[in-house]
Ligand SMILES: Nc1ncnc2c1ncn2[C@@H]1O[C@H](COP(=O)(O)OP(=O)(O)OP(=O)(O)O)[C@@H](O)[C@H]1O
């Protein structure tokens with residue numbers, strides 16, 4: 001009879017051989033692609049660091065990186081209560097902002113299998129992507145692309161599936177989310193809206209933290225309350241307010257003042273209100289719109 005410890009060793013050896021989340025030599029096998037974003041993708045531009053929303057995403061990055069020094073937070077779900085509130089806008093720009101720091105590898109995964117957009121923003125194929133990997137049709141290194149000249153890696157959603165939630169329940173998803181942070185300092189998941197599908201909620205139970213996006217003029221206090229309730233015990237790191245007017249932020253939040261002081265920023269502030277502005281805060285006490 002085979003002793004229990006030997007059985008266990010054989011099982012883990014077999015698991016290693018069959019393990020689809022194989023991180024061995026992963027980075028060397030990943031294909032590099034040029035940075036060729038869609039014209040109106042609203043991506044931050046590292047060559048114009050003082051332009052909004054670059055400044056705001058750097059603030060968000062700083063706050064999250066500070067949290068990371070206090071506890072091991074490496075995987076983060078970006079979600080919002082409802083559609084079109086800026087989840088993808090936030091996830092992509094946060095990943096970009098992280099990747100601008102030397103040696104800070106950031107992986108952006110499009111876990112919104114219902115309305116994926118990362119492949120469109122970076123003008124790459126949707127497939128092979130995450131769903132293809134989960135269905136055993138592609139290997140991990142085949143679904144990740146490195147954006148040339150940056151520390152950013154992207155993982156498109158993959159072929160459309162009829163059963164996104166079923167797929168997200170596969171143990172490979174948990175295994176991916178658990179283990180990718182050993183290669184990437186930040187694993188950022190773009191996800192569907194909380195109140196329209198259970199996907200983001202499920203993913204947030206697997207990740208170290210969740211960032212809730214709300215959009216000024218769109219998100220209602222009721223939907224924020226319901227979204228926060230649905231996340232219950234999950235680790236909500238903060239709320240990112242999207243679409244605030246610059247003047248509004250400059251007059252209200254001290255940490256924008258250094259930028260406000262620059263002549264260029266002042267001139268811009270006097271002009272048309274910008275579309276983008278972000279901040280991270282605790283759960284809202286007042287109506288966010
Ligand atoms: N602050 C902003 N300034 C300008 N455009 C923005 C801003 N936030 C989002 N958008 C634009 O609004 C649209 C919806 O944003 P986005 O795709 O990020 O929303 P979403 O919450 O991911 O939507 P979905 O629920 O469909 O996944 C996009 O065209 C995006 O470029």
Ligand SMILES: [Mg+2]
Pocket residue numbers: 087088089112115117190191
């Ligand atoms: Mg989206």
